[in-house]
Amino acid sequence: MNAPIGIFDSGVGGLTVAREIMRQLPGESLVYFGDTARVPYGSKSKNTVCKYSRQIVNFLMTKQVKAIVIACNTASALAVGEIREAVEVPVIDVVEPGAHMAAASTKNKSIGILGTESTIKSGIYEKYLHQLDSEITVVSKACPLFVPLVEEGLLEDRVTEDIVGRYLHEMKEYEIDALVLGCTHYPLLRGVIGREVGEKVKLVNPAYETAKSLKELLREQEILAPPESPVQYEYYVSDGVEKFISFADSVLPCHVEKTTVVDIESY
């Protein structure tokens, strides 16, 4: 089916999911929307995140997308149900594939979850993990300083090490052997986080798992793009085109030529 896949995030972080989709599904066209005017979602209420997500999905549907990927953990945690009810195309979120991978990786049946305040409060990872295996112990921790640290470029820094140490301190008491990096920015801290928890803990990056799930879904529903159809990537944001392009160019394998500002509140 020669229609694009719609993908959205509260800002730029979802581009890491877009990158994985470009890698694993190089024949598919994408329409990306980043809600850079209203970022971040991680500290917002369910009502507000649902409202913003619905507006974005309304916008994506005007682009005749054949599937929607919620590339934001917080929007996945709080709004996936509402979005599935609102549209007829298949919807993939980042939480479920991440939870599946974590459940498949753990031997100790003890899994750690790192995420934003709203993702952790939602209890969504616990819900999915306990549906998969009720005996799994889930230890979750909100890490509100991780996104600002990443955005300040402190990926390898003594301050980041200090903060990672504090957030993961309690987690060390449980013998977790899988740790979900449950926010699109967190994989950028995988170096520091990996050293803190040690080699025996598998770090789960939901972006990778999400692209895999999307590929399966498109195959099952027989809506993969026909071979050799032209591939197009379109980018839309609600604010700050230059900042977006500069981040996108550092993440994506191809240069972003054009990004369009959308008045998202009118959708």
Added chain:
Amino acid sequence: MNAPIGIFDSGVGGLTVAREIMRQLPGESLVYFGDTARVPYGSKSKNTVCKYSRQIVNFLMTKQVKAIVIACNTASALAVGEIREAVEVPVIDVVEPGAHMAAASTKNKSIGILGTESTIKSGIYEKYLHQLDSEITVVSKACPLFVPLVEEGLLEDRVTEDIVGRYLHEMKEYEIDALVLGCTHYPLLRGVIGREVGEKVKLVNPAYETAKSLKELLREQEILAPPESPVQYEYYVSDGVEKFISFADSVLPCHVEKTTVVDIESY
């Protein structure tokens, strides 16, 4: 004049300005709006901050306010001109009073400014300071990690000391003797900042100066509340009532009983 003063901020930080107004003008009623759904403004473009500010001012005008206080440095920096054009009531911002105080305090004619990315980029403090005295040297620095550190409660912490040290490092090369804490959250870090720059540097808190300017303005325009008129404080937010009340109770001298959510995008 027995009408309330409208005051707004991108979130909860402006409550420190509201507190100063309550202290210095105990006879005045206030209507406070915190844009907690779209916080923070400090990384957003002028267009977006102007649009959000206009919506808020439209809302405040429905409350028949007699004056408007822009309690957010970023909105002051980017939107004060547009707001003054849009309404007929007097508008006070936090930047101008802060700049005046800094200019009055410096002997070396060297002033430091700390603020959000958008406030610093706007160059607004430089503009006001150079209008007051073209010989003043202004050294400004964006401090994007300060707000998240304050919101994580790390007011006195080795990580905060480390970050403060880095942001203020360059500033030490200039002999500044006044330093503007140009974001409503920053006065909460005055302990760490004060130790870093030393006793000889006067820390300017725009909240205090803004309340003083407001008092003068109400007197000049003869619109002070008549003595013994009833005082009412009303609070409105765009998201997260409970979080707002909990922060408000920690800042304000009186308990906040009721806060109402407003669909601000519809204004």
